[in-house]
Amino acid sequence: MKIEQLYTGCLAQGAYYIESEGEVAIIDPLREVQQYIDEAKSNNAKIKYIFETHFHADFVSGHVDLAKKTGATIVYGPGADTAYDIYSAKDNEEFKLGKLTIKALHTPGHTLESTTYLLKDENGKDHAIFTGDTLFLGDVGRPDLAIKSDLTSEDLAGMLYNSLRNKIMPLADDVIVYPAHGAGSACGKNLSKETVGVLGEQKKTNYALRADMTKDEFIKEVLTGIAPPPQYFAKNAMLNKQGYSDFDVVLKKGNVPLQPDAFEAMANYESALVLDVRTQFDFVKDHIPNSIFIGLNGQFAPWVGALITDLEQPIILVVPEGKSQEAVTRLSRVGYDNTLGYLEGGIEAWKASGRETESLESISAETFAEAVKKSDVNILDVRKDGEYKSMHLENAQHFALDFINDNMNEINKDKTYHIHCAGGYRSVIAASILKARGFENLIDVAGGFGAIKKTDLPTSEFVCPSTL
Template identity: 60%
Template sequence: MATLKKEGVYFVEQMYTNCLAEAAYYIQSGDEAAVIDPLREPEPYIQMAQKHGAKIKYVFETHFHADFVSGHLDLAKKTGATIVYGPTAQPNFEAYIAKDGEEFKVGKITIKVLHTPGHTMESTTYMLIDDEGKEIAIFTGDTLFIGDVGRPDLAVKTNLTKEDLAGHLYDSLRNKIMPLPDEVIVFPGHGAGSACGKHLAKETYDTLGNQKKTNYALQPMSKEEFIKVVTDGLLPPPQYFPKNAVLNKMGYESYDAVVERAFTPMTVEDVEKAIAQGAVVLDVRTPDDFRKGHIPAAFNIGLDGGMFAVWVGTIIEDLKTPIVLVTPENRERETITRLARVGYDNVLGFLNDGMQAWAQAGKEIVTVESVTAEELASLYEEGKTMVLDVRRPGEYEAEHIKGALNYPVDYLQQHLGELDKSKKYYVHCAGGYRSMIACSILKRNGFEQVVDVMGGYNAIKQTAVPKESVLATA
C-alpha cells in the first residue's frame, strides 16, 4: 500500500488489490475524505475514515469500470458522500456530473477535474492540489497507466470506433496530462496483470516526468502513429467486461444483501439438487487439492496463485449463473466477496465441510491424472504426444514445445469442437494454475484422457525436452 502525505495537510493511501490488479485511493485532509474508484465492498473505506476521524465527503469515479463492480453506490448510501463523475457520464442513479476544470474542496486540499476521454468518453483524471496551490498528484483511472495507456475498445454502447477513441486519448494525453509538471505523481487505476491495457508495468505509481521518458505512448509521434500503436495487438477482453460496465452505469444490488444470501451452508443433498437444477460447482481450492478429488463437472479456479476474479469472469460466461462453492476452510466469505467484485451475485451457498462431506456421503469423486515435467520428457515423441499449451499467444510464440497445440484457456471453451475426445492431452501453462482451469473445463465437457503437467512450462524448461524439441521464436 503506497502512501503520499504532507504532514498536517493531507495523506493519500493507495489501496491495491492484487486479485484484480486494481488501485482504489483514500484521500484525507483534516476531517474530510474522498475515495476514488472503490471496490464493491464499502467497509475498508468506512473503517479507514473511522480510524482517522474523518467523514467521506466524495466518491470520485474515473469512468464506468469494465473489469470490476465499483462500490460507489453502497459507499455513498452508508456515508452520505456525493458520487462524482466527469463530463458526459450518464449514470442511472443520483450523481454529480462535474464540468471540466471544476474543483472540489476536501479539507485543505482541492481535487480538480480533468476530462480525459479516450479509454471511454466519460473518462476523467482527478488532480490533487495542496493547500499552497501546488499540483501534487493525478489519479488517472484507465487513461494513463505506468508503462501503458488504457485500451480504447472497452466503451459500452458507443458509435465510436476504437480508432476514434484512441484519437481522443491522444488528445487527452497531449493536452491535459503531459503539460503538467514532471514531479507530479501518477496514480493509475491498475497495474500489471490487468486486461485494461496491454503492457502495464509492475510498479503502481511513478512521476509523470519518468513516464514521459519511458512510457511508449507518451513518446513523440503523430496522432495516426499513436492510434496504430495503441490499437495494435489488442486481445479480446474478458467476456464479463461489458456486463460489469453496464452494472456500474445502471446500478446493482447492495453488497450486504449479496453476501447475506450467499453465505449459506449447503448439505450434500442441497448441492446435488442445485446441480440437477443447473447450478455450476466452482471449486476454489488449490490445483493440487482439486487434482486429488473433486465433484464431477466442477470448475477449478483457485483463490490463490492467480487473478481469481478475472478468471471467473473469463470462464463462467453468465453473471447470473447459479453457483455452488467448494472452498478451503473458513474462506467462504472471502470467496463470495471476490466474486461480487466482478458481478457474480448468484452464489447459492457453499458445501458445508467441503469435499470431506462429499466423500463421507459416498458420492462420486473425480480426479485429474498428472505427470511431472521429467515424466513428460520421457514420454514425449514429436507428432505422437498430444501436448496442449494453454498459455496466451505471446507466451507460446516466444517459446513452446514443438508440435504443441495452443489453445489459451481464456478461449478454450469456444474451441472444444476442434479437439478430439478420443485423444490423450497433456495440458500445461506456465506454472500450473491455468492448466488446472483448463483440465477442469475439459473434464467437464467429456474429455476423459486429460493429464496435467505439474509445474507447467517453467518446469518443462528444466528437463530434457527443451534440448530436442522446444522451438524458440523470440
C-alpha cells in the same frame, strides 16, 4: 494530507483514500465498501466524495453502496449517464476537500467519460494525479471498450492522444501518478508491476508519452497487440452504469453453509455450477464430479469473468476452511452475485456422506518429457497468445484458456491430451472445464512450461518478420 492506495492483487486494481481536515474522498472503490467506512470512522472523518474515473469494465465498483451508506456524492466526469444520482463534473471543475483541491480533468479515450483527478495540496501546488485507465505506469488504457456506432477504436485512440498531450503531459515532472491498475490487468497491454510513479519518469519511459510521437503513430502503436476483451467487461460496465444489488445482501445469500444433500440437490435440480476454489493441487487429488476449478490462489475473479459467461449463473462453492466469505466477495467484485452457498466441511464431508469423487492425472515435466520422446503425444498449450508466440513446444496445439469455450471443437474426445500452461494453475482450470464437458483423457503437466523448459524437449521461438 493523507493518501492511501488500497491495492487488490487479484484484480490488479488500486482504489484510493484521500483525507484532509476530517473530509475524505474515495477514488474507484471496490465492491465491499466497509473498509473505507471503517477507516474514515477510525480517523474521525466523513466521506464527502466518491470519485469515479470512468465506467469500469473489469470490476464492479462500490460507489453505489458507499453512497447509500455514507451520503457521499458520486462524481463522474462529463457525459456520464447513469441510472442513479451522480454529480457530473465539468472539465477543470474543482472540488474542495479540507485544505486540498481536487480538479477534474476530462481525459476521454479509454472511455468517453474518462476523467483524471488532479490533487492540489494546501498551497495550491499540483501534487498527484489519479489517472484511472487513462495513464498506467508503462502503458495507457485500451481504447476499444467504449465503441459506439459513430465511433471507432481509432477515434477513441485519437482522443486518448489528445488527452495525454493536452491535459497530462503539461503537468510538472514531480507530480505523482496513481493509476487504477498494475501488471495483470486486461485494461492495457504491458503495465508495470509498480503501482505508484512520477510523471517525469513516465515521460521518459512510457512509449505512449514520447514527445516526438505523431497522432497516427500513437494510434497504430496503442492498437497493435491488444487481445480481445474478456467477455464480462461489457457486462460489468453496464452494472456500473445501472447499479447493482447491495453487497451485504449478496454476501448474506452466498455465505451459507450447505450439507452434502442440499449441495447435491442444488447442483442437480437448480442447475447450480459447482465451483471449486481450492488450490490446483487439492483439485487434482480429489474433486466433485463435473465441478469447475478456479482457485482463489490465482487471478480468481478475472478468470471467473472470462470463463463463466452468465452473470446470473447460480454458483455453489467448494472452499478451503474459512474461505467462504472471501470467495463470495471476490465473485461479487466481477458481478457474479448469485452464489447460493458452500459445502460445509468441504470435500471431506462430501466423501464422508458416501458420495464419489474424481481425480485428475497430473505428471511432472520430467515424466512428460520421457513420454514425448517415446511416442506421439497430443500437447495442448492453454497459455495466452503472446506467451505461446514467445516460446512453445514443437508440435503443440494451442488455444488460450480465455477462449476455451469457443475452441472445444478443435480437440477430439477420443484422444489423450497433455495440458500445460505457464505454471500449472490455468492448465487445471482448462482440464476441469474439458472434463465437465465429457473429455476424459486428460493429463495435467504440473509446473507448466516453466518446468518443461528445464527439460531437453525442443522448443520453437517466434521470429519477428523484420529480422528475416
